[in-house]
Amino acid sequence: MVHYLKITLALVFVSVLLKNSVKAQDTFTSFESHHNIYISFGAGSSFLNDLPSDIYRDGNTNLQLGAQYERAFHKRFSLLTGLEFEQLVYSFDGDIEFTSPSTLDIIPAGPEKKYTGIRQRNLAIPLQLRTYFLDNNGANRRNMFLQGGFRFVQTLDFTGASGLRSVYFFRSEGEDDGVHLSDFANQTLLQAELMVGFKGQFFKKFDLLNASTLGIMYQFTPILNDGSTRIAPLHITWRFLF
Structure with missing residues (x-):
């Protein structure tokens, strides 16, 4: 967490320098800083890196629901943050093998297990910069923007709340079952995000x-604690802002 805090402070420092720079360049232009709050809903696909080649990968999905806060400090630049709840489902034909009290590996699943995968539910805080191609003058004008930065993610592995814990799920002998992975999943994740967006009458x-x-x-932190299987996913998602 100390490393993530240093990154956050560095981003804030850069944003302040950028804000002062653009103010110096545009003193002749009148612009009133403002803010917007959005309800966001997103969905997309995820891809698992470094999964053993002999394990079949099935469809992987991601869902996000939350709120975003935009602070426009210049006609072309904004800072964004917020809070998102997300669910990630990684489906693959694999089983888990415990290698120590705190690590595990993923191996090919036997015929006794079907529909296997990992489900995680997280809370994410983005800290990002948005750059508009045209002046950010309102919703009645069409515009595009680039947005990028980091997402700080915390897994919701609460003891006693089975629906909010990281789970390896499978179906065996006609019954659905699962194994909680709270002791094997990394609790704090770091992601970098880059997106293109549309605003106004586009x-x-x-x-x-x-x-x-x-x-x-792109997720820098593997899903699981260090073992022979270091799964670092890549997520593609389309969010809608209301």
């Missing part, structure tokens, strides 16, 4: 896309 026939972002999230 699409005439698809109003829902006029406030949306399409992004890629």
Whole structure:
């Protein structure tokens, strides 16, 4: 967490320098800083890196629901943060093998287990910079923007709350079952995100896309504690902002 705090402070420092720089360049331009709050809903696909080659990968999904706060300090630049609840489901034809009290490996599943995978539910806090291609003058004008930065993610592995814990799930002998992975999953994750978004009257026939972002999230922290299987996923998601 100390490392993540240093990154956050560095980003805030850079944003302050950028804010002062653009103010110096645009003293002749009147712009009133403002803020926006969005409800965000996103969905997409995830890809698992470094999964053993002999394990079949099935469809992986990600869902996000939360709120985002945008602070516009310049006609072309904004800072964003927020809070998102997300669910990640990684489906693959694999079993788990415990190698120590705190680590495990993923191995090919035998015929007795079907529909196997890992489900995680997390809370994420983004800290990102948004750059508009045109002046950010309101929702009645079409615009595009690039947005990038970091997401700090905390897994919801609460003791006694089985629905909010990291789970290896499978079906065996006609019954659904699962193994809690709280002792084997990394609790704090770091991701980098880059996205392109649309704001204002950009699409005439698809109003829902006029406030949306399409992004890629790369996760630096593996899902599981260090073992022979270091799974670091890549997420692609489309968020809609209301």
